[in-house]
Amino acid sequence: MLNNKTILVTGGTGSFGQTFVNLTLDRYTPKKIIIYSRDEMKQFEMSKTFTDSRIRFFIGDVRDKSRLKRACDGVDYIVHAAALKIVPIAEYNPFEYVKTNICGATNIIDVAIDRGVKKVVALSTDKACNPINLYGATKLCSDKLFIGGNAYSGEHHTRFAVVRYGNVIGSRGSVIPFFKEQMKKGVIPITDERMTRFWISLQSGVELVYKALLKADGGEIFVPKIPSMRVIDLANAIAPEVPKKIIGIRPGEKLHEMMISEDDARFTYDFYDHYRISSPLAGSSPSFITSIEEKYAEENGQAVPSNFCYSSDNNSKWLSIEDMKTLLGNLKI
Numbered sequence: 001m002l003n004n005k006t007i008l009v010t011g012g013t014g015s016f017g018q019t020f021v022n023l024t025l026d027r028y029t030p031k032k033i034i035i036y037s038r039d040e041m042k043q044f045e046m047s048k049t050f051t052d053s054r055i056r057f058f059i060g061d062v063r064d065k066s067r068l069k070r071a072c073d074g075v076d077y078i079v080h081a082a083a084l085k086i087v088p089i090a091e092y093n094p095f096e097y098v099k100t101n102i103c104g105a106t107n108i109i110d111v112a113i114d115r116g117v118k119k120v121v122a123l124s125t126d127k128a129c130n131p132i133n134l135y136g137a138t139k140l141c142s143d144k145l146f147i148g149g150n151a152y153s154g155e156h157h158t159r160f161a162v163v164r165y166g167n168v169i170g171s172r173g174s175v176i177p178f179f180k181e182q183m184k185k186g187v188i189p190i191t192d193e194r195m196t197r198f199w200i201s202l203q204s205g206v207e208l209v210y211k212a213l214l215k216a217d218g219g220e221i222f223v224p225k226i227p228s229m230r231v232i233d234l235a236n237a238i239a240p241e242v243p244k245k246i247i248g249i250r251p252g253e254k255l256h257e258m259m260i261s262e263d264d265a266r267f268t269y270d271f272y273d274h275y276r277i278s279s280p281l282a283g284s285s286p287s288f289i290t291s292i293e294e295k296y297a298e299e300n301g302q303a304v305p306s307n308f309c310y311s312s313d314n315n316s317k318w319l320s321i322e323d324m325k326t327l328l329g330n331l332k333i
């Protein structure tokens with residue numbers, strides 16, 4: 001699928017981007033991978049270890065459409081991972097998040113269509129499902145833009161899809177390095193004993209993007225089937241002997257995260273290892289629904305029940321403290 005293709009990765013110096021580049025060079029023989037991001041120092045550091053001659057580094061901001069247009073010359077696929085993503089910082093700098101996460105998405109869509117890019121896969125987050133904070137709201141808006149982008153594409157045939165997941169273990173700014181830091185201070189703060197989150201590895205996030213690149217017809221949101229964990233269990237897996245202090249849930253935080261709400265159930269299909277929310281824009285007439293059901297049935301995809309909802313507290317898969325200890329042992333953090 002990616003052999004002999006040129007792929008542009010926005011946010012290519014980030015946790016996801018670096019994993020994507022490594023795995024893609026391992027598994028495929030791409031023509032070129034273009035890293036597109038702002039900070040020269042991150043690119044400089046990355047270029048020391050990522051020395052494959054097919055990697056190109058482009059300094060650029062997703063807010064800057066003309067720069068994006070230059071970078072997308074000859075590009076077959078875009079993986080859009082650039083984002084501002086820290087929940088409390090978003091609350092105090094909302095305009096900046098709108099510019100990067102929403103205006104940046106619009107630029108990607110326009111440029112992809114004008115440059116004849118074949119497919120774009122944008123990374124979303126569980127926080128975009130029924131959002132209660134600005135970060136989640138900007139990502140929901142971005143998801144909607146990418147889904148709507150398929151209608152903008154017209155004769156150009158560029159297809160846009162979204163992948164949505166939560167809590168990438170080992171990514172920059174994730175809870176594990178935070179707990180490890182707090183551990184040294186002798187106490188680990190826990191917001192609420194009941195809090196649950198999904199758990200996904202960087203590699204599984206990349207696998208989901210491959211799936212979307214391969215399978216998306218345009219307008220779908222791909223959601224992986226991943227386990228849940230209790231946050232307090234994670235703290236106990238990292239540092240069982242360190243006392244935990246309950247500090248209360250913070251503004252913009254949910255007790256449990258959700259990836260598919262009941263309102264999306266009627267567009268959602270259950271595949272072996274993931275769910276696919278088909279685009280509500282594609283149609284909801286009985287004949288359209290029948291045709292999509294027939295198409296998905298070829299891949300053994302089944303419509304979910306009308307009261308279906310996928311959240312971190314109603315998951316059928318859970319990680320125990322022992323499971324997490326094993327998984328943490330394999331991580332380089």
Ligand SMILES: NC(=O)c1ccc[n+]([C@@H]2O[C@H](COP(=O)([O-])OP(=O)(O)OC[C@H]3O[C@@H](n4cnc5c(N)ncnc54)[C@H](OP(=O)(O)O)[C@@H]3O)[C@@H](O)[C@H]2O)c1
Pocket residue numbers: 010011012013014015016017036037038039040042060061062063080081082083084085100104123124125126165166167168169171172174
């Ligand atoms: N990490 C998670 O737990 C998680 C969970 C669900 C979804 N996601 C989503 O996954 C994606 C990747 O996350 P990540 O963990 O890899 O984040 P990350 O490590 O913070 O990387 C973000 C990347 O985006 C670039 N970037 C930021 N603003 C930019 C702009 N205006 N123009 C161009 N590049 C920009 C950054 O480089 P510069 O600063 O140099 O520009 C960096 O390369 C994001 O869309 C995020 O919302 C992450």
